Amino acid sequence: MTDDDDDEQEEDENIWKNTFALREDMLPVFVSSDLASCILRIGKSINFLRECQQDNKWILHDSRSSASHHVAIESLGQLSSVVRERALEMDRALMRYLFSSEFDFIHSGCQVIKNYLLMGRGDFVAYYLSLVSPHLDKPSNSIDRYLLPNLLDKALKLTSASVDPPEVHAALSVVGRYYEKTNFQVDKKEDHAIRGWDQFSLEFKPSKPINRLFTRFMLAPYQKIFRFLLQLRRHEMDLVGVWKKQHELGRFLDKQSASVDSPCLPHSIRQLLRQCALYRMELSNFVNSMLYYFMFGVIETRWSKLITRTLEFRDGHGDMDALIAMHEHFPLEIAKALYLIERDSVHTLLLKFVRLIEEFIRFVSHIHDESKTLADRIKMILQHGADVMDNEEDFSADALFDKVHHEQQEHFGLTPLMVHQFQRQCASIDVQ
Secondary structure (H helix, E strand, C coil): CCHHHHHHHHHHHCHHHHCCCCCHHHCCCCCCHHHHHHHHHHHHHHHHHHHHCCCCHHHHHHHHHCCCCCCCHHHHHHHHHHHHHHHHHHHHHHHHHHCCCCCCHHHHHHHHHHHHHCCCCHHHHHHHHHHHHHHHCCEHHHCECCHHHHHHHHHHHHCHHHHCCHHHHHHEEEECCCECHHHCCCCCCCCCCCEHHHCCEEEECCCCCHHHCCCHHHHHHHHHHHHHHHHHHHHHHHHHHHHHHHHHHHHHHHHHHHHHCCCCCCHHHHHHHHHHHHHHHHHHHHHHHHHHHHHHHHHHHHHHHHHHHHHHHHCCCCCHHHHHHHHHHHHHHHHHHCCCCCCCHHHHHHHHHHHHHHHHHHHHHHHHHHHHHHHHHHHHHHHCHHHHCCCHHHCCHHHHHHHHHHHCHHHHCCCHHHHHHHHHHHHCCCCC
């Protein structure tokens, strides 16, 4: 779909804002700007209901009820009161429709945003991310474009999301550029460094009539919020994965050491692994605390206020313009509270912290892989020491480490400078 098609689709969806507008220079002298705005609101309400509803019986009924309202040319002073009365009646009729089961503003619109774009449905988010994580770690141009939507359908059916109606499931889609396996061709010009995570997102595309109000313009800011929360969720899972690897490595080293009655890693490497475990614990605690604050201290509290205020419109306390303005402002308010506003000092610090987690995960994964290799190498030397060591007095783990590390220094890559640089990066961010 081209940009022009997108613009046309947006204009077609946003019939409230794009269909009619005032031309101030053509207003009659006896019609003020406020009165003209009321007349415009009446016309927009009638047009909105005609576009969304299948029948127009309510229009005929309301027209007959107002048959007695005739304003003579000599009593134009009554025009303002008549127009304002009709505007209030139209506002109430429009709100009745928006909160009716036919339109279902709360459940078919608001609640879907809360559950999916703001990750309010926790079991669905956790299960879906567990399904897609192994695939999104790959380059984006090597991921089948049909795989992630299929996994989305699976997660929707096997979690609490299954209670949602089929229209809600149909309105959710995966955002990202992935190739089709049917083409049997991957564009070699594309950057293989772009991972699946870099393009992945979840999108809400409601159908008619709900898309007349929840337009792409209104939903666009939620994508930025979703991407940020997704990044935190991803790193939360990655840090749990690091914890599992650390415990697996610990059991592996204990088993190796027991088989030769001697530590299979020198003290310096064991100390580095313990230090990594402490870093992982602090980073994990920070991510968990930050997620808890964002989900409950920011999103949940503000969402509760939004819904309370929205329900006041159902009772006739407000018009369509105020309702739309409130819901367009809400994601911007959330983004600001989540420090997603660029050029903000906290936003810069968060980006730095996220990069630190990514570097830490790569660093620890490298350490774990090489530690296993080194432990196997040292175990072999300890078991066949007479063949590889000339001096029995130097037959110790530390001495063996010096020999093995010298043999595979380029492959191992754990230099003191690398550790020092990582420690300095950690010290630059207060994770308490």
